Amino acid sequence: xxxxxxxxxxxxxxxxxxxxxxxxxxxxxxxxxxxxxxxxxxxxxxxxxxxxxxxxxxxxxxxxxxxxxxxxxxxxxxxxxxxxxxxxxxxxxxxxxxxxxxxxxxxxxxxxxxxxxxxxxxxxxxxxxxxxxxxxxxxxxxxxxxxxxxxxxxxxxxxxxxxxxxxxxxxxxxxxxxxxxxxxxxxxxxxxxxxxxxxxxxxxxxxxxxxxxxxxxxxxxxxxxxxxxxxxxxxxxxxxxxxxxxxxxxxxxxxxxxxxxxxxxxxxxxxxxxxxxxxxxxxxxxxxxxxxxxxxxxxxxxxxxxxxxxxxxxxxxxxxxxxxxxxxxxxxxxxxxxxxxxxxxxxxxxxxxxxxxxxxxxxxxxxxxxxxxxxxxxxxxxxxxxxxxxxxxxxxxxxxxxxxxxxxxxxxxxxxxxxxxxxxxxxxxxxxxxxxxxxxxxxxxxxxxxxxxxxxxxxxxxxxxxxxxxxxxxxxxxxxxxxxxxxxxxxxx
Ligand SMILES: [Zn+2]
Numbered sequence: 001x002x003x004x005x006x007x008x009x010x011x012x013x014x015x016x017x018x019x020x021x022x023x024x025x026x027x028x029x030x031x032x033x034x035x036x037x038x039x040x041x042x043x044x045x046x047x048x049x050x051x052x053x054x055x056x057x058x059x060x061x062x063x064x065x066x067x068x069x070x071x072x073x074x075x076x077x078x079x080x081x082x083x084x085x086x087x088x089x090x091x092x093x094x095x096x097x098x099x100x101x102x103x104x105x106x107x108x109x110x111x112x113x114x115x116x117x118x119x120x121x122x123x124x125x126x127x128x129x130x131x132x133x134x135x136x137x138x139x140x141x142x143x144x145x146x147x148x149x150x151x152x153x154x155x156x157x158x159x160x161x162x163x164x165x166x167x168x169x170x171x172x173x174x175x176x177x178x179x180x181x182x183x184x185x186x187x188x189x190x191x192x193x194x195x196x197x198x199x200x201x202x203x204x205x206x207x208x209x210x211x212x213x214x215x216x217x218x219x220x221x222x223x224x225x226x227x228x229x230x231x232x233x234x235x236x237x238x239x240x241x242x243x244x245x246x247x248x249x250x251x252x253x254x255x256x257x258x259x260x261x262x263x264x265x266x267x268x269x270x271x272x273x274x275x276x277x278x279x280x281x282x283x284x285x286x287x288x289x290x291x292x293x294x295x296x297x298x299x300x301x302x303x304x305x306x307x308x309x310x311x312x313x314x315x316x317x318x319x320x321x322x323x324x325x326x327x328x329x330x331x332x333x334x335x336x337x338x339x340x341x342x343x344x345x346x347x348x349x350x351x352x353x354x355x356x357x358x359x360x361x362x363x364x365x366x367x368x369x370x371x372x373x374x375x376x377x378x379x380x381x382x383x384x385x386x387x388x389x390x391x392x393x394x395x396x397x398x399x400x401x402x403x404x405x406x407x408x409x410x411x412x413x414x415x416x417x418x419x420x421x422x423x424x425x426x427x428x429x430x431x432x433x434x435x436x437x438x439x440x441x442x443x444x445x446x447x448x449x450x451x452x453x454x455x456x457x458x459x460x461x462x463x464x465x466x467x468x469x470x471x472x473x474x475x476x477x478x479x480x481x482x483x484x485x486x487x488x489x490x491x492x493x
Contacts, residue, residue, distance in 0.1 A: 002028065002065035009064075011244075012328060012382045014252065014275040015174055019382055022274065024243045030061055030068045031238035033272075035230055035247040035255065036128070038075040039109035040090040043116050045298055045333075046288055050248040050278040052319060053327035053383075055122045057246070057276070059428050060379050062123075071237050072125040074113075076106040077132045077213050078205075079226045089223065092213055102213050106132075116298045120315045121430045127237050131229035135215045138224040138232045141266050142203045142217075150265035154194035156206030156220025160261065162199040169264050171199075174275060175253035201258055203228055227258035235263065235271060245272040249279050282332045283308065296333075309335045313342060316431045320345040323385040323429050344393070349433055351396040352425060354403055355418050361408035366398050368413040372420045379428070388424060395421060405484060444492070448479060452488045455481070 009022040024030050034054045037043055051072070061068045081087030088096075095102040131138075142158050145151040150165050151158050162171055166179045179199065186198040206220035207213075214221045234242065240263070247256060256275065263271035281288060288295045296306045304312030321341035325331045371394060378387035395417065401407035402414075409417065425431050451470055458466035471481050480491050 004028070004064040004066055007064055007376055007380050009380050010382055011274055011276065013273075014277045015272070017176075020274070022243075024066070025239075025241065025273065028065075028067060030066045030244065031242035032058065032061075032068060032070045032244040032246065033230070033234040033238060033242065034070070034072045034125075034245075035251055036073040036075060037109075037113055038079040038090055039106050039113060040079075040094045041109060042297055042299075043109070043113045044288070045296060045301065046281040047248065048116060048120065048298055049281040049322060049331060050246075051117065051122065052120060052322050053278040054246050054276075055430060056323065056327075056385060056428065057244075057383055058123060058125075059430060060383060063423060063428055069127070069238060070125040071127045071129065071234060073230060073233050074106075074110055074128060074130045075226065075229065076110075076130045077102075078224045078229060089211070089213060092211060095212070106130075119298070119302065120319060121432055123430075129233045129237065131224065131233075132213070134229060134232050134236065135224065137236055138228050139204075139215075139217050141228060141232050141262065142219075142224075144266040145203065145262065148265055150261075151203055152196065153219050156222060157194055157202060158204040158219055159195050159200040160203055160258070160265070161196065162201070162261070163197055165261055165265055169261070171261055172253075172257060174260055175257050177253060177257070201225060201227060201254065203262075227255055228262060230255070231259050231262040231266070231271070234259075235267070240267050241269055241271055241273065243272075244274045244276060246276040246278065249277045252277055276327075278327045279330050282330055284334055285332055309338065313338050316433075317342045317345050319429065319431055320348075320389075324389050325386055326382075326384060328382070344389075345431070348392055348396055348425070349431075351399040352421060352433065354399050355421065358399065358402050358409070358414055360411035360414045362410065363408060364410045364413040365407045366401075366409060366413070368398075368409065368416050368420075371395065371398070372416060375420060375424055385429070388429075392421070392424060403489065404482075445490075448474070448490050452481065452490070455488070 010019045011022045012019050032054075034051070036051075037047055054072075058068060058070050076091060077089065079090050081090055081093065091102050091105050094105045098105070142151065145160065146153070146158065149161075151160050162179065165171055171177075171179050172182070182199050183197075202225035204217060204219055204222055204224055206222040211223070213223055215223060234245065245256070245259075252275075260270055260272070263269065283294050283296060286292070286294045296308055300306035301309065301318065302312060302315060304310075317338065318341075321333075321338055322331065324341060324344075371391065374394075375388055375391045378384045378391060381387070398407065398409075398417065402409050426433075451474060455467045455470040458464075458470070474481060474490070478492060482489050482491065
């Protein structure tokens with residue numbers, strides 16, 4: 001039996017503002033779309049956090065036995081500097097500044113994006129489509145929206161008619177905005193714009209003569225609006241209606257709101273059953289921003305080469321830090337926070353490393369099946385990873401107690417404990433147990449093992465003075481040896 005049959009996920013749906021019982025459209029299958037990066041610069045750490053949260057979601061859904069088609073796009077055209085359809089295309093601008101081809105910009109930063117995600121042990125999505133690879137689909141969508149009366153053409157550009165749409169549909173239902181309020185809060189058009197109303201958004205923009213990224217269309221040589229690509233690519237690969245759409249909180253409006261409007265205007269149906277939004281990452285309590293200098297990129301964080309952090313942090317430590325907070329909470333990146341997570345991470349890994357040395361007993365004094373259920377309950381509750389982490393630390397306590405002999409586990413429970421820890425630590429949280437070289441813990445335990453063996457030799461030779469000396473001098477530097485019936489173990493104070 002598939003695990004998902006025993007585990008009902010409740011997930012917070014941004015559309016309804018409630019935690020809902022998750023039910024996929026087709027049993028056993030899940031379609032999930034997450035808005036990917038605009039590849040005009042090195043990937044932002046805030047975006048890495050968003051993708052890390054959805055990597056965990058993807059991993060958990062797969063673990064439950066769902067067949068997940070996870071689509072995460074690459075925006076390589078159409079994203080203008082300003083959400084109000086003005087300014088230069090971000091990629092074109094970068095290409096102009098660096099005097100390279102726009103596709104060189106795209107290539108460079110797509111490679112960077114993949115490298116960073118690989119470093120953090122992300123699973124690749126099932127499909128990673130690009131906006132420029134789906135121009136024909138986008139043109140078809142625009143034609144359909146025009147045909148249905150929800151878009152208009154002016155001077156070679158095509159705009160979505162938000163006011164017309166709102167007469168029959170509900171514009172703003174995701175971001176909880178009302179069109180009247182939007183009208184009050186937006187400045188009137190300056191006479192330069194072709195739009196009928198400031199709330200309208202571009203589906204197609206006519207390219208200026210100097211604009212390099214351009215494609216022929218029924219309206220002009222131009223390029224698609226940014227919101228359109230996600231509608232085209234999500235529904236192409238996942239169907240007109242699909243299960244989960246994710247992205248950063250900052251994309252809820254206007255980007256995701258426009259995606260809903262486009263799909264309803266073109267196909268008459270709302271595209272997504274569950275909208276999930278990952279919250280923002282802050283640095284020392286402040287919004288990350290290039291302009292204020294309050295920002296750190298992933299490479300700088302991993303190398304320690306930055307002014308905010310006292311040392312380099314391993315990718316798994318950063319993943320662990322992220323897991324210690326709900327994806328829906330603002331996460332504040334601080335040196336103290338990372339140091340605490342690092343300590344916790346190595347404490348967890350030290351316990352995981354002890355698992356194979358634990359000896360089974362006749363009976364169990366700890367209820368492992370109930371503990372395992374608590375781990376699943378945490379993840380089933382809207383992917384509540386901080387609660388899961390608390391349960392993993394409970395297991396650290398169990399492991400140490402069994403090691404010391406104050407609690408016992410039967411062979412079945414010991415195997416269940418190992419299997420469950422491996423599932424949650426490696427497969428679901430995506431942590432890696434190779435981040436230890438930095439802590440020196442491996443080397444330390446190797447060195448103490450050498451001393452333990454020398455002490456055994458001394459005792460075998462009845463050299464008790466030497467044996468006591470080794471024990472006492474280790475104790476003096478904070479390493480306690482403990483003699484048990486299965487040999488000598490040690491702990492670091
Ligand atoms: Zn998108």
